[in-house]
Amino acid sequence: DTEVTQTPxxxxxxxxxxxxxxxxxxxxxxxxxxxxxxxKKPPELMFVYSYEKLSINESVPSxxxxxxxxxxxxxxxxHALQPEDSALYLCASSQLDRLPSYNEQFFGPGTRLTVL
Amino acid sequence: xxxxxxxxxxDCAEGRAANLPCNHSTISGNEYVYWYRQIHSQGPQYIIHxxxxxxxxxxxSLIITEDRKSSxxxxxxxxxxxxxxxxxxxxxxxxxDMRFGAGTRLTVKP
Numbered sequence: 001d002t003e004v005t006q007t008p009x010x011x012x013x014x015x016x017x018x019x020x021x022x023x024x025x026x027x028x029x030x031x032x033x034x035x036x037x038x039x040k041k042p043p044e045l046m047f048v049y050s051y052e053k054l055s056i057n058e059s060v061p062s063x064x065x066x067x068x069x070x071x072x073x074x075x076x077x078x079h080a081l082q083p084e085d086s087a088l089y090l091c092a093s094s095q096l097d098r099l100p101s102y103n104e105q106f107f108g109p110g111t112r113l114t115v116l
Numbered sequence: 117x118x119x120x121x122x123x124x125x126x127d128c129a130e131g132r133a134a135n136l137p138c139n140h141s142t143i144s145g146n147e148y149v150y151w152y153r154q155i156h157s158q159g160p161q162y163i164i165h166x167x168x169x170x171x172x173x174x175x176x177s178l179i180i181t182e183d184r185k186s187s188x189x190x191x192x193x194x195x196x197x198x199x200x201x202x203x204x205x206x207x208x209x210x211x212x213d214m215r216f217g218a219g220t221r222l223t224v225k226p
Contacts, residue, residue, distance in 0.1 A: 004159070033214075042203065042216035043160065056213055090159050105152075105214060107159030 023091030
């Protein structure tokens, strides 16, 4: 299984709502990532988890709260978002223990988020 | 990570080779060149990577100049399905972060 799955595919939420995005992989990868992508822009790194611990936070506002409950699952909890947070949210995973020259990231299809 | 420069867009005729250039003049000795692509409405997909030698796999070839300041991704026989944004990324081999530049939008035309 070389797939990263993300749910939901689409999400519409109001600025006062609390919602969560979910990402799952069963490739035994020990690094997982969240990216944000606005229309016609490249993906921007948000968070990195290594061995289920947060290793990189790219100064993301606290209204985005990541969680890695186990090595296969990554969540992104959303609260009090703004309309400018509307974007495609991509999850990815990669090996951590292979040769350093080979750490291909596998991406999910993304969750398209609209904040009203 | 070193900065990369790519042309914003390119066209290629179906069946011909697509050659996508990338400049990375500030690359350091321990940085690799990675290529990913993103087909519309999908997540990015890994294509190939290299350090200093040319590399080939089932998807593409990567040619890195001897001084490592630039590289070219070659899709030998482009198809309409290769229409995508192609990202050249230069980074050290730590697995913990990867940052995308603007990329090249390749359009393969019939």
